[in-house]
Amino acid sequence: MNFKSIKTAITCLSLMAVAVVSxxxxxxxxxxxxxxxxxxxxxxxxxxxxxxxxxxxILKQKFKSGDELTKACLTxxxxxxxxxxxxxxxTWQSKTNPDLGKDSLTINNYCISAGSxxxxxxxxxxxxxxxxxxxxxxxxxxxxxLMNWQEAIDDATAMExxxxxxxxxxxxEVREELHDSVVNIGAPNIENCGDCHFNGGGGDATKHGDxxxxxxxxxxxxxxxxxxxxxxxxxxxxxxxxxxQIAGRKYNDPASLPKDHKSLIEDDHxxxxxxxxxxxxxxxxxKRLDDHAKTIACQTCHIPSLAPIYATNTKWDWSTAGKMKDxxxxxxxxKGLHHKAGYKSIKGTFTWKKDVIPDYMWxxxxxxxxxxxxxxxxxxPIYINRPLGTPHGKNSKIAPFKHHxxxxxxxxxxxTLLAPLLSTPEGYWxxxxxxxxxxxxxxxxxxPYSGKFDFxxxxxxxxxxxxxxxxxQALSCIDCHAKDGRLTNVSDVxxxxxxxxxxxxxxxxxxxxxxxxxxxxxxxxRFIMSKKRKG
Amino acid sequence: MKKIVTILSLLVFVVSTMASVFAMENTGNYRKGKYKxxxxxxxxxxxxxxxxxxxxxxxxxxxxxxxERLFDKKDFSEFSCPEDWKKLDEKDLLNIYAYLYKYxxxxxxxxxxx
Amino acid sequence: xxxxxxYTRFERFWHWAxxxxxILLTITGFEVxxxxxxxxxxxxxxxxxxxxxxxxxxxxxxIFWHFTTGEWKQYVPTHKKLxxxxxxxxxxxxxxxxxxxxxxxxxxxxPLQRLVYLxxxxxxxxxxxxxxxxxxxYYDLRPMLPEFxxxxxxxxxHVLFAFIFAHFLxxxxxxxxxxxxxxxxxxxxxxxYEDLEEHS
Numbered sequence: 001m002n003f004k005s006i007k008t009a010i011t012c013l014s015l016m017a018v019a020v021v022s023x024x025x026x027x028x029x030x031x032x033x034x035x036x037x038x039x040x041x042x043x044x045x046x047x048x049x050x051x052x053x054x055x056x057x058i059l060k061q062k063f064k065s066g067d068e069l070t071k072a073c074l075t076x077x078x079x080x081x082x083x084x085x086x087x088x089x090x091t092w093q094s095k096t097n098p099d100l101g102k103d104s105l106t107i108n109n110y111c112i113s114a115g116s117x118x119x120x121x122x123x124x125x126x127x128x129x130x131x132x133x134x135x136x137x138x139x140x141x142x143x144x145x146l147m148n149w150q151e152a153i154d155d156a157t158a159m160e161x162x163x164x165x166x167x168x169x170x171x172x173e174v175r176e177e178l179h180d181s182v183v184n185i186g187a188p189n190i191e192n193c194g195d196c197h198f199n200g201g202g203g204d205a206t207k208h209g210d211x212x213x214x215x216x217x218x219x220x221x222x223x224x225x226x227x228x229x230x231x232x233x234x235x236x237x238x239x240x241x242x243x244x245q246i247a248g249r250k251y252n253d254p255a256s257l258p259k260d261h262k263s264l265i266e267d268d269h270x271x272x273x274x275x276x277x278x279x280x281x282x283x284x285x286x287k288r289l290d291d292h293a294k295t296i297a298c299q300t301c302h303i304p305s306l307a308p309i310y311a312t313n314t315k316w317d318w319s320t321a322g323k324m325k326d327x328x329x330x331x332x333x334x335k336g337l338h339h340k341a342g343y344k345s346i347k348g349t350f351t352w353k354k355d356v357i358p359d360y361m362w363x364x365x366x367x368x369x370x371x372x373x374x375x376x377x378x379x380x381p382i383y384i385n386r387p388l389g390t391p392h393g394k395n396s397k398i399a400p401f402k403h404h405x406x407x408x409x410x411x412x413x414x415x416t417l418l419a420p421l422l423s424t425p426e427g428y429w430x431x432x433x434x435x436x437x438x439x440x441x442x443x444x445x446x447x448p449y450s451g452k453f454d455f456x457x458x459x460x461x462x463x464x465x466x467x468x469x470x471x472x473q474a475l476s477c478i479d480c481h482a483k484d485g486r487l488t489n490v491s492d493v494x495x496x497x498x499x500x501x502x503x504x505x506x507x508x509x510x511x512x513x514x515x516x517x518x519x520x521x522x523x524x525x526r527f528i529m530s531k532k533r534k535g
Numbered sequence: 536m537k538k539i540v541t542i543l544s545l546l547v548f549v550v551s552t553m554a555s556v557f558a559m560e561n562t563g564n565y566r567k568g569k570y571k572x573x574x575x576x577x578x579x580x581x582x583x584x585x586x587x588x589x590x591x592x593x594x595x596x597x598x599x600x601x602x603e604r605l606f607d608k609k610d611f612s613e614f615s616c617p618e619d620w621k622k623l624d625e626k627d628l629l630n631i632y633a634y635l636y637k638y639x640x641x642x643x644x645x646x647x648x649x
Numbered sequence: 650x651x652x653x654x655x656y657t658r659f660e661r662f663w664h665w666a667x668x669x670x671x672i673l674l675t676i677t678g679f680e681v682x683x684x685x686x687x688x689x690x691x692x693x694x695x696x697x698x699x700x701x702x703x704x705x706x707x708x709x710x711x712i713f714w715h716f717t718t719g720e721w722k723q724y725v726p727t728h729k730k731l732x733x734x735x736x737x738x739x740x741x742x743x744x745x746x747x748x749x750x751x752x753x754x755x756x757x758x759x760p761l762q763r764l765v766y767l768x769x770x771x772x773x774x775x776x777x778x779x780x781x782x783x784x785x786x787y788y789d790l791r792p793m794l795p796e797f798x799x800x801x802x803x804x805x806x807h808v809l810f811a812f813i814f815a816h817f818l819x820x821x822x823x824x825x826x827x828x829x830x831x832x833x834x835x836x837x838x839x840x841x842y843e844d845l846e847e848h849s
Contacts, residue, residue: 288694291787294788478690481690494800494804496682497682500683500804500808504808504809507812508808508812511812512812512819515815515819515820522823526742529743530745
C-alpha cells in the first residue's frame with residue numbers, strides 16, 4: 001500500500017470539497033455588509049393634508065371662471081405660477097430642443113399631433129383652463145375629487161343668470177359639489193396623474209403598455225411598488241418633485257444624468273427616479289445577477305411583459321378610417337377586451353395585445369425623435385422615435401420597449417409626415433375630410449401641405465419602467481439563454497446559449513464527428529485484419 | 536301693392552315668432568335636464584337601487600333618432616330606475632331629452648380623443 | 650510475465666477525477682453553448698463552474714505531485730523511436746506487430762504519448778483554464794482587459810479549445826484499446842497493476 005499517495009489523495013479531495021463549498025456559499029457574499037434598500041422616508045401627502053382648505057373664505061366665492069378660481073389659490077401659493085410656467089406640464093416643449101414637444105413639431109403614431117393647441121381634444125390634458133391662454137388649473141393635479149370643474153363653473157354661472165327658483169336650486173347644488181372638490185386638495189395622487197398619463201394615445205392603456213388604470217389599487221403581482229399590498233407608493237415617490245419640476249424622461253433628455261446615478265445610501269437627497277436610487281447597484285444576493293445588471297437594465301428582467309391586465313395598442317391603420325354605416329360613423333368593439341375597438345370610423349383599424357413581450361435595445365436614457373418637418377426617405381424605415389445607446393457604452397444598458405406600428409398619412413410631394421386636425425367642428429372626426437384636416441392641421445403648426453397625400457408605415461418605441469413584478473416573477477436564465485431567446489436580436493452582446501459563432505460550432509462538431517469516424521475505421525480495420533490473421 | 540307687402544311681412548313676422556315660441560317649448564332646458572338626469576342617478580344610488588352614482592347611459596350611448604324614439608314611446612326600462620321616471624313631469628322629461636339629444640352620438644358636438 | 654504497480658493510488662485518483670471533470674465540463678459546457686438541454690441552463694452553469702474550479706485545484710496538486718516525485722521526467726520528449734511508434738499505429742497494428750517500444754515503471758509513456766501529453770499540458774490546459782477564468786470573472790476583469798478581448802471572443806475561444814479537448818477525448822478513449830488486449834490499459838488504470846513482459 002502506498003501510504004503517501006493515500007494521504008495526498010485525501011488532502012486533494014478535501015481541498016476540492018472546500019472549493020465546491022466556497023463556490024456555493026459565494027451567493028450571500030454582500031448581503032451581510034450592504035443594506036438592500038434605502039430606508040423608507042415619511043410620506044409627503046399626509047403632512048400637506050393637515051391644512052383644512054374648507055376654512056378659507058376666498059374659496060367659498062361663486063367663481064365665474066376657472067381663472068378666477070386659480071387666482072384665489074395664488075393669493076396664498078404665491079410663487080407657484082413662475083415654477084409652473086417653467087415646467088414641461090405647462091410648456092409642452094423640450095428645454096433643450098424647441099422643435100420637440102407636444103406644443104411644437106413633435107409627432108407620434110397615435111393621434112399624431114396636438115396641433116399647437118388647435119386640437120382641443122388633445123389639449124384636454126394641458127394643465128391650463130384653456131390651453132396656454134390664461135391661468136393654470138391647479139385642481140387637475142391637486143384635487144382629490146376629480147370632476148369636470150369647467151363644466152360645473154359654466155353651468156352654475158349660467159343657471160344663476162337664468163335666476164328662476166329651480167335653476168338657482170340646481171346651481172347651489174353644483175356650487176357645493178365644486179366647493180367640495182376645490183377644498184379637498186393635497187399632493188397629487190395616482191388618479192390625478194393617471195387621468196392623463198393612463199389615457200395617452202387616446203384611451204386607457206393605449207399608448208404605454210405599462211401605464212393604465214389597472215395601476216389604481218393594483219395587486220402586488222402586477223406592481224410591487226404601487227400596490228396597496230406592496231410599497232403603496234405615490235407617483236412622486238420615484239418622480240421626485242422640486243418646485244413643481246417633476247423628475248422623469250423628457251423627450252431626448254435622459255431621465256437622470258449619469259452624475260445623478262447614485263443611490264440614497266450614498267446621498268439621501270438624490271433624485272429617486274432610478275431603480276438604483278433605492279436598490280443600489282448590487283441589489284441581488286447572487287454575484288452573477290449583479291454582473292448582469294452592469295449590462296442589462298433592471299426593467300429587462302423585472303418587467304417580463306407589458307399590458308398584463310388591459311390590452312395595449314400595438315398596431316394602428318389610419319388608412320381605413322372614414323368608412324360609414326348607413327351614412328354614419330361607427331365603432332366596432334372587440335369582445336373580451338376592456339372597451340377596445342377593432343375599428344372606428346374616426347380613427348381606422350386597431351390591433352390590441354395583452355401580455356406583450358417587449359422589444360429590447362441598447363439605451364442610455366436618450367431618444368431620437370422625428371418632427372413634422374423631418375423628411376422621410378422612400379424605401380427606408382420611418383422611426384418616429386427610437387431609443388439611443390452605445391453597446392457597452394458607459395451609460396448604456398439593454399432595456400425593454402413597447403413597439404408600436406402605424407400606417408399614417410404623409411405628404412407625397414414634401415415627403416413629410418402630416419399632422420391632421422382631428423377634433424373641433426372642422427376636424428376630421430366631424431367632417432371626415434382628409435384634405436381639410438391636413439390643410440388646417442399643417443397650418444396650425446406652421447408647415448406647408450402640398451395637397452397630395454398617401455399612407456406609410458412608421459415605428460415608434462416607448463420605454464418600459466412601470467409595473468415591476470415581484471422578484472419571483474422575473475425572467476429566468478432560459479428566457480434569454482436559449483436559441484432565439486428574448487435578446488436574440490440585440491446587437492453587440494454575447495448571450496451564452498444563443499449567440500454562438502455558427503461557423504465555429506459547425507467546424508467543431510465536424511471535427512469531433514470526423515474523429516469518431518476515424519477511430520471507428522481504424523478499429524474496424526484492426527478487427528478485420530486480426531480475423532484474417534487468425535482465419 | 537303697399538298693403539300686400541305690409542300684410543305679407545306681418546304674416547311672416549307672426550309665423551316666425553310663433554314658430555320660435557313653439558320651438559322653444561319643444562327644446563327644453565338641456566342644462567336643467569343634465570342635472571335632473573344626474574340627480575336621478577344619484578337618488579337611485581342613495582336609495583340603494585343602483586350600483587353607481589353615475590347614470591348608466593351617456594348621451595353618446597345613443598344616436599339622436601334613438602333618443603327620439605325612446606322618449607316618444609316613454610320606454611325608460613333601459614335606465615337604472617324606471618319606476619322613478621314615471622314620476623317625472625313633462626317639463627323634466629323635455630329637459631332631460633334636450634340634454635341627451637344635444638350630446639347624442641351623432642351630434643355635432645366635437646368628438647373627444649376616445 | 651511480471652506484475653508491476655504501474656499507477657500509484659494518487660495517479661489513478663487523479664486520472665479518473667480529471668476524466669470525470671473533463672467529461673462533465675464538456676457536457677455542461679456544450680449545454681451552456683446551447684447545443685442541447687440536459688441539466689437546464691442555470692444548473693449547467695453552476696456545475697460547469699464548480700467542476701472547473703475543482704479541476705484547477707486538482708491540477709495544482711498533480712503538478713506538485715509530479716515535481717516532488719520526479720514523475721515529470723516521464724514527459725520529457727524524445728525523438729527516439731517516435732517515427733516507429735507513428736508507423737506502428739498506421740501500419741504495424743493491423744499486421745499484428747509487437748509494440749515498437751517497451752513499457753515499464755520508469756517509461757510509462759511511449760515517445761508519441763510523451764509528445765501528445767506534453768503538448769496537452771502546455772498548449773491545451775493552460776489556455777483553456779485561463780479562458781475559463783476570464784469568462785467566469787469577466788465583469789470583474791473587464792477594466793483590465795484589452796478592448797478586443799470581449800466576452801464573445803473569450804467564449805468562442807473557450808469553445809474552440811473545448812472542441813479540441815473533445816477531439817482528444819475520442820482518440821484517447823480509443824487508444825486504450827490498443828494494449829495487449831482491448832481492456833489491458835483500462836484495467837491497469839483501475840487496479841494500478843499491469844502484467845509486463847520480462848525485459849530481455
